[in-house]
Amino acid sequence: MDEDDFLEPGQGMSQDQRAELGLGALVFVVVGLLLAMLAFVVHEAWPSFAHNGIAWFGPGGSLDQQIQAIINSGQLKEAPVYTFHAWALIWSTILITVGAVAIAFPASLFIAVFIVEFAPPWLRGTLEPVVRLLASVPSVIYGLAGVLVIVPFIGNHLITQSQKASVTPIIQLSGASLLAAVLILTVMIAPIMIAVFVDGLRAVPRGWLEGSLALGVNQWRTFWKVGVRTVRPVLVAGTVLATARAMGEAIMLSMVSGSVPFAPNPVDGLIFFFEPSQPLAATIIHNTEALNSPPMKATLYAIGAVLLFSSAMLSLIGWTAKQPMRRYGVIA
């Protein structure tokens, strides 16, 4: 045991003050670094935003041609071209994210309620590690399973030849599609939601549930009307976190979404679900080799800045939403 461990009356800063200052400074540096990240990315992205203005987010023209022109202008050292209208990418991101969250939310809620309240002990003991395992399977493995199992299945069994023929001049329906992307993304984000929901549901005060039971309300209704209602902030927080994850998923989506900057059109009916697309994050991965072209670099950083900003906003919303739950002792 060190002599240093004990308080000693003396001049200058005490050991505690030094430690507090040191740790505080460290935290300050880390926070500063994260803010620097925002500044760095926006700074690199600025030419692309400045040139396109609000049209950056809008539709117009062929994205393939725009990207090719941007890359070429940089590699041939000509006057840089920045024209870029990202709507197809944004639309794809919205469709895939909303689709996956819409399926994952009810499923996760039922599973979380099941784990906390209704599962027999042996099944609960299985489900908890399973949730943790699915949350930690690397996205590239999900992507591999998607591209070798799900995509060929959709391409060979769900899409008919006539459907393929009907859109041949515009796009190819290979199976790499909205449907595949949404299905796999659902499995990827559900564990995140379940983990957050379970933490919240566990913290519901016992007395509230017992009060409802004492009034003769059955177990299911009690938990649904009292338990789930209490944790509404947690439901918002978990959903928002999962949305941020879904939006930022790049690797898996670049493997199964088709990597074609095409905007799927709901008017196409059933084919809509089989249409390929390319979400924002996957676009960055898809074009990493073009980073040596300065205008393309600015464009990719612009995409990064949009993702950075939206996921930061979502995290902030999630963090704010679950603050009311602190009084039940939920920190997660």
Next chain:
Amino acid sequence: MSAVRAATAGVRPRAGTGSAYRLTDRIGLGLAWLFGLLFCAIAVAIVIYFLIEGIRFLRPSVLFTNPVPGVSESQTGGFLDPMLGTFIVGAMAMAIAVPLGVAIAVWLSEFGRPTALARVAESAIEMLAGEPAVVLALFGLTLFELHALGFLSQVSNGVVLGQSFFAAAALLSLVGLPMVVANTREGLQAIPSHVREASYALGKTKIATTRRVLLPAARPSVITGTMLGLGRVIGDTAIVLLLLGGTLNFQSANSVPVLGLLRGTGDTLTGYIYYNAPTGDGNQPDKAYAAAFVLMLMVLALNLGVDLVVSRSRKAVRWN
């Protein structure tokens, strides 16, 4: 025993059978069972599928040979370098993330003044956890292309490459950091305040209490956080592709033994799988399956480790 079941024990013979259950309630309970079992089935399917495919394609030779560019499965060698790359990157990233994460968690849980900074730090860590890895990778690229950081990667003709093990590990540590912080903090906050007060009463300073009483008590949480963070780190692909170069084999920056390697580019299992998937440039699915099998084993081992630590710490001493 759950709250409701504890309360109903002895009142109703079996949950879910009373006449008080309306049709909608029964449907709801049925759905809960359905989704729960479906979820287990999906997990089992994924694990079993990769184990079977992995065993089919995994040969001892692929573990001990290096990748070779080629067009057929027999020419392309194995994945020794990517596998070592996973170990190197994981170790380096956690060597940064664990001390940093524990320090941040201690400050947030034990000090936390000024409150404004604590609030900002808390939400910043939260934001970091939700940040897409690909954006972190873009940030890392600009950061390590700075001339001041040229000594961490390669410099050719005055241009800093910005891709190296150092760069990748630094950014990957940010991927693991939120896990370490969250778990350590949870562990520290689970220690009741009378434990701290007992230590203060003996005349120990706050920092000594933290070092000798609180952190040892929170060790299972720190280990859990480390393993969960490591799982995220070795599973990441975007940062590896952008910041490690994804060059299949190690390409040292110079002939200095260790430093040259770490300043050079390389690959990890995730990058290798991405390259060899049908959508990648390599397109050797058998090799991808074998590598995915090895990666899956690592993830399973980490998960098992977490389960062990959690169940052991549940049995450990209680404070009151």
